[in-house]
Structures are given as structure tokens and as C-alpha cells.
Amino acid sequence: VTGPRLAAPPAADGGVANGPREPRRRRRFDPLPYVLVSPLAIFIVGLALVPAAFTIVEAFFRVDNLDPPTRFTGLGNFRQIFSDPVLRTTTGNTLIYVLIGTVLSTVLGIAMAVTLQHRFVGRAVLIAILILPWALPGVVEGIVWTRIWDANTGLLNSVLTSLHLVDNYQVFLGEHRWLTIFLVEVVQVWQITPLSALLVLAALQNIPGDLYEAARLDGCSGRQTFWRVTLPLARPGIAVAMVQAVIATLNVFDQPYVLNGAAPTGSSVMAETYFVSFQNLNFGEGYALSLLVTIATLVLSLGVVKLVYRTVEF
Amino acid sequence: MPGRIRHRIRPRWFGITFILLWSVVPIYWTINTSLQTEAQIGSKPAHYLPPTPTLKNYQTLLTGSGPVPGEIRQSAVNIVVECTAATIITVLLSTFAAYAFARMKFKGRKVLFYAALATMAFPAYTTLIPLYQILTEFGLVNTYTGIVLVYVSGFLPLATWIMYNYLLSLPSAIEEAGLVDGANRMQLLWHVLLPLARPGIISTAIITFLFSWTQFLFPLVLSTDLSTQPLTVVVQALQGQHVVPTTLLSAAGVLAIAVPAVIGLTLNRYIVSGLLTGSVK
Numbered sequence: 001v002t003g004p005r006l007a008a009p010p011a012a013d014g015g016v017a018n019g020p021r022e023p024r025r026r027r028r029f030d031p032l033p034y035v036l037v038s039p040l041a042i043f044i045v046g047l048a049l050v051p052a053a054f055t056i057v058e059a060f061f062r063v064d065n066l067d068p069p070t071r072f073t074g075l076g077n078f079r080q081i082f083s084d085p086v087l088r089t090t091t092g093n094t095l096i097y098v099l100i101g102t103v104l105s106t107v108l109g110i111a112m113a114v115t116l117q118h119r120f121v122g123r124a125v126l127i128a129i130l131i132l133p134w135a136l137p138g139v140v141e142g143i144v145w146t147r148i149w150d151a152n153t154g155l156l157n158s159v160l161t162s163l164h165l166v167d168n169y170q171v172f173l174g175e176h177r178w179l180t181i182f183l184v185e186v187v188q189v190w191q192i193t194p195l196s197a198l199l200v201l202a203a204l205q206n207i208p209g210d211l212y213e214a215a216r217l218d219g220c221s222g223r224q225t226f227w228r229v230t231l232p233l234a235r236p237g238i239a240v241a242m243v244q245a246v247i248a249t250l251n252v253f254d255q256p257y258v259l260n261g262a263a264p265t266g267s268s269v270m271a272e273t274y275f276v277s278f279q280n281l282n283f284g285e286g287y288a289l290s291l292l293v294t295i296a297t298l299v300l301s302l303g304v305v306k307l308v309y310r311t312v313e314f
Numbered sequence: 315m316p317g318r319i320r321h322r323i324r325p326r327w328f329g330i331t332f333i334l335l336w337s338v339v340p341i342y343w344t345i346n347t348s349l350q351t352e353a354q355i356g357s358k359p360a361h362y363l364p365p366t367p368t369l370k371n372y373q374t375l376l377t378g379s380g381p382v383p384g385e386i387r388q389s390a391v392n393i394v395v396e397c398t399a400a401t402i403i404t405v406l407l408s409t410f411a412a413y414a415f416a417r418m419k420f421k422g423r424k425v426l427f428y429a430a431l432a433t434m435a436f437p438a439y440t441t442l443i444p445l446y447q448i449l450t451e452f453g454l455v456n457t458y459t460g461i462v463l464v465y466v467s468g469f470l471p472l473a474t475w476i477m478y479n480y481l482l483s484l485p486s487a488i489e490e491a492g493l494v495d496g497a498n499r500m501q502l503l504w505h506v507l508l509p510l511a512r513p514g515i516i517s518t519a520i521i522t523f524l525f526s527w528t529q530f531l532f533p534l535v536l537s538t539d540l541s542t543q544p545l546t547v548v549v550q551a552l553q554g555q556h557v558v559p560t561t562l563l564s565a566a567g568v569l570a571i572a573v574p575a576v577i578g579l580t581l582n583r584y585i586v587s588g589l590l591t592g593s594v595k
Contacts, residue, residue: 030418030420032414032418032499032500033414033418033419033420033423034420036410036411036413036414036418037410037411037414037415037420037423037426039407039410039411040407040408040410040411040426040430040470040474041426043407043463043466043467043470044426044429044430044433044467044470044471046448046467047441047445047448047463047464047467048433048436048441048467048471049429049433050444050448051440051441051444051445051448052433052436052440052441052444054441054443054444054447054448055440055441055443055444058443058444108336111329111332112329112332112333114329115326115329115330115332115333116329118326120326124583126330126333126334127582127586128578128579128580128582129333129334129337129338129579130333130337131578131582131585131586132337132338132341132575132578132579133337133340134578135524135528135574135575135577135578135585136528136571136574136575136578137527137528137529137530137546137570137571137574138528138530139530139546139547139549139550140546140549140550140567140570140571141340142550143344143549143550143553143563143564143567144340144341144343144344144567144571145340146553147340147343147344147347147560147564148340148343152356153355153356153360153560154360155339155343155360157358158358158359158360159359161358161359162359169358190336190340195589198586198589198590199590202590247437250437251437251438251439253439253530253531254530254531257530257550258550258553270439270531273439273442274531274534274535277442277443278446278535283443283447286443287443287444290439290440290442290443291440293437293439293440294436294437294440297436297437298435298436301435
């Protein structure tokens with residue numbers, strides 16, 4: 001059937017009213033669906049596909065408002081990127097962001113999901129509180145956490161001093177590369193973990209209760225049940241959670257921008273792309289960087305899916 | 315048996331406590347800062363409760379004169395206008411498109427549907443620079459229209475996907491009855507489908523609104539002055555100026571998270587269902 005009509009279950013289809021009209025409808029052009037989808041089509045083509053094509057093409061051009069006109073440079077932008085020591089550092093930083101962020105958000109997400117797996121009084125309230133950090137703007141979260149990591153008035157310093165773990169207030173951000181990246185990434189983990197937890201929780205709720213009953217009858221301890229039943233069967237949810245974490249961490253911008261600024265200690269590739277494009281106005285190099293980040297995101301996401309995702313049937 | 319019960323309950327309490335502390339402490343700490351004076355937050359160790367709670371910072375932001383409160387108020391107006399406009403347009407357009415995808419057959423249906431879904435696989439920042447150049451070309455940089463267009467283009471695919479799944483889950487027998495009664499298809503959408511699809515529409519609207527509210531890099535690039543800069547951009551800019559008191563900045567931060575926090579806490583049911591549809595593609 002090519003004619004436009006309501007998709008209907010077979011039982012309701014082919015009624016008396018539909019039968020004879022079918023041939024006439026097939027020939028008549030029905031504009032309604034096209035009218036309904038045209039705004040979507042315009043937005044997708046004009047503000048997603050065309051710009052994406054721009055990024056791919058312009059990455060091979062020299063686009064510099066300070067040095068017009070735009071001209072073809074082949075791999076010039078990429079050569080510039082790979083020979084830039086700052087970008088080498090920020091690429092390393094970003095990989096550390098991805099590693100810490102993906103591992104931490106996945107482990108925490110699984111732990112939170114397991115906490116929420118079985119019904120208890122107040123679970124709905126706890127889920128509402130759990131989602132909270134996800135709903136807030138990343139930049140403001142950066143400001144919120146500045147109040148915790150701060151060297152003069154921060155909560156962490158205060159708690160560590162009260163517990164006599166440090167004698168004097170410490171500077172945590174910007175001194176040591178791994179520590180800076182870890183503390184900045186904790187802020188992003190704070191934001192992305194709720195979604196990971198929800199995704200894993202959804203997967204856990206598909207696991208039939210009989211399996212837990214069987215594991216209990218077989219004498220599995222709580223820990224064994226977790227490793228042999230819960231974790232393997234939650235793999236689809238864990239895979240999706242890890243993919244969203246990889247995408248978010250590879251493209252991390254708000255948190256390093258707020259907590260680290262432009263210092264190379266903890267700057268990310270996205271932050272560098274912003275500085276290159278909108279402060280140095282070297283759009284060509286910015287395009288090339290965007291393209292590389294996009295490709296890296298797609299490749300890493302697919303890699304995670306291949307590695308972690310398994311179809312589960314009950 | 316008692317041993318097993320203890321064994322099961324103890325780790326759960328640990329997890330519950332962790333989730334509570336993890337989500338609440340950072341926010342509490344900012345609120346705590348915003349209720350103190352500049353002198354009080356300098357105390358070492360810090361005051362874990364405000365010693366003499368004061369709303370002075372909020373009063374300054376909401377009614378005070380001077381550049382900082384003025385910027386905060388203007389950018390609060392901007393963010394509300396931009397998020398509301400983006401949400402209304404996204405919900406409307408995604409509902410139309412989802413209706414066509416879920417209930418009608420037409421040429422190019424599959425291609426467009428998968429093209430829309432495919433754009434979701436790309437990181438948002440892929441199109442940052444070209445969107446800036448396109449908006450510059452059309453004179454839309456630093457306008458509400460430009461910002462809203464970019465937000466809608468970003469959130470429309472996900473919104474369409476959520477609405478599409480919701481409409482698919484509704485039985486089409488109801489519309490069959492409506493068709494027999496002689497209603498046209500837009501009347502069916504308006505009077506029959508949309509009332510039934512209300513939870514899906516609320517999910518879509520809330521998620522779009524929250525995503526718009528959390529934007530930072532796009533408006534940082536696309537808004538060049540206070541006429542369109544949203545609260546997120548302005549609060550961050552104030553943080554960079556060391557003359558702005560930390561307590562006042564914390565109060566501004568609390569204002570910027572108040573709206574999404576209230577939405578998140580009260581309407582989380584819709585967020586969860588929408589997000590789970592959106593992520594499992």
C-alpha cells in the first residue's frame with residue numbers, strides 16, 4: 001500500500017469503508033504528511049546536515065577572518081594541530097578526562113542503580129534527588145564545585161583541616177595535572193552519573209525475579225549474585241551508559257572552562273577548539289579540530305558498544 | 315535468616331546515604347555560602363551552617379541597582395524567553411513530525427526519519443563553528459531568533475523520537491473511530507491523540523526546556539552582549555571578575571539552578587520516561 005492512510009492493526013483494516021476507496025487514494029497526492037514533516041526537514045538539513053558538511057569540507061581550508069580569503073590548504077590545518085605542543089597536552093588531558101569520567105560514572109551509576117533496584121519506601125523521592133545534578137547547567141555546577149575545591153574558603157580544605165588530615169589549606173586546582181583533571185572531572189561525573197544510573201536501573205528492572213530466586217536457592221552469596229547475575233544481564237544498559245559518558249567526556253567544555261580556564265594543566269580539546277576558533281579566530285583549525293573530535297567520538301562510542309554491549313534475552 | 319537480612323540491608327543504607335550526600339552536599343554548600351557575609355565565609359574552618367543567615371545577597375540581586383544585579387536580572391529574562399520559545403517550537407514541530415512518522419505513509423519517510431536520528435549520534439559541538447558562520451551570514455548572531463533556531467535544531471530530533479514512540483504506543487483504533495465520525499486528520503491529532511499523548515508531550519517539553527537551560531558554549535559564542543546572553547553565560551562571566559563577592563556569586567548560582575532544580579524534583583517521573591526512550595535507540 002503506497003497510499004497515505006492511518007497505520008492500523010490488521011483487524012481494523014480492510015473494512016468496507018477502506019476497500020473501494022483504496023485505488024483512488026493511491027493516485028491522489030496527499031500533501032498533509034509533507035506539510036507536517038517539512039519544518040523538521042528544514043531544521044535537519046539547514047541547521048544540522050549542511051553545517052556538518054561545512055565542518056568536513058572547511059577542515060581542509062584556511063578560514064581565518066584575520067587572513068582572508070578562504071583558501072584550500074589540504075592537510076595544513078591537521079599538520080598545524082599535530083605539531084602544536086599545547087594541543088598535544090590538551091589531547092592527553094582529554095583522554096584522561098574520558099578515562100576517569102567513563103570509569104567513575106559507570107561504577108557509580110551501577111552502584112546507585114543496584115541501591116535502587118528493589119522497591120523501598122521513599123525510592124521515588126531518592127530517584128528525584130538522584131536526577132537533580134543532571135538537570136543543572138554544567139557551568140553553574142562548575143561554580144558550585146569551585147566552592148568545594150577552593151584554596152581559601154573551600155569545603156574540602158575545611159573538612160580536611162577539621163579532621164586534621166592537612167595542617168594548612170591546600171591549593172588543589174592547577175598545581176598537579178592528574179589531580180586537577182581528576183577534580184574537574186568529578187564535577188562532570190556529578191552531572192552525567194544520574195543518567196548512567198537511570199539507564200542501568202532500567203536494565204536491572206528487566207531482569208526477572210526468578211533468576212535471583214534461583215541464584216539464592218543455588219546458594220549464591222550477595223556478591224556472587226551481583227557478579228554472575230546482575231552485572232552480565234545489565235550489559236545493554238551499561239553499554240548505553242558508557243557511550244553517553246564517552247560522548248560527554250570527549251566533548252567536555254563547561255567544567256574545565258570554569259574550573260581551569262585557559263591553563264594547559266587541565267584544558268580540554270573542546271576548550272582549545274573554542275580558544276582557537278573564537279579567540280584566535282582561526283576557524284580552519286577549529287573546523288579540523290571539531291572534525292577530529294567528532295570522528296574520535298564516533299569511533300570510541302562504537303568501540304564501547306562492540307566491547308560491552310550484548311543482547312540479552314530472558 | 316536474620317543474618318541474611320542484615321547482609322542485604324546494610325549495603326543499601328550505605329548506597330542511599332551516598333546518593334543523598336552526593337546530590338545534595340554541593341548544592342547545600344552553595345546555598346550555605348549565599349546566606350553568609352563575605353567576612354563569614356573567610357572563617358577557617360568554614361561555617362557548616364550560616365551563623366547569622368541573611369537574604370541580603372538575594373535582595374541585592376533581585377532589587378538592587380548597579381551593574382551586577384542588572385546583568386543578572388536581564389540575563390534571567392533572556393534565559394526564560396529563549397528556553398520557553400525553544401520549548402514551544404520544539405514540542406509543536408516534533409509533534410507534527412512524529413504524527414506523520416507514526417501514522418502516515420509517504421515518500422522519503424524512512425530517509426528523513428533516519429537522517430533525523432543520525433544527527434543525534436554526532437556530538438553537538440560538531441556544528442558549533444558552522445552554525446556561528448551561518449547565523450553571521452543571516453545577521454542572526456546575538457538575536458533571540460538565532461539562539462532559539464539553534465536550540466530547536468539541536469533538540470528537535472530527540473523530541474521527535476520521544477513523541478514518535480509515545481504516539482506509536484497509543485492504539486490506533488481510537489482514531490479509526492474518529493475517522494468514521496468524519497473528523498479530519500488534524501482534528502484527530504488535536505482532539506483525540508494529543509489529550510492521550512499528554513504525558514509524552516510533558517516529557518518532551520521538560521527535557522527540551524532543561525536542555526535549553528543548561529546550554530553554555532552555544533550562547534557563549536552566539537550571544538555577544540547582554541541583550542541576549544542567558545543567565546548561564548553571565549553568571550560564568552561574573553565569576554571571572556574578582557571584584558564580584560563570592561557570596562553574591564553563589565546567590566546568582568542558586569538562582570540559575572533554582573528553576574531546573576524545582577522542575578527536576580517535581581516532574582522527575584516525566585524526565586525518567588523521556589530519557590529512557592531517548593537513550594535506547
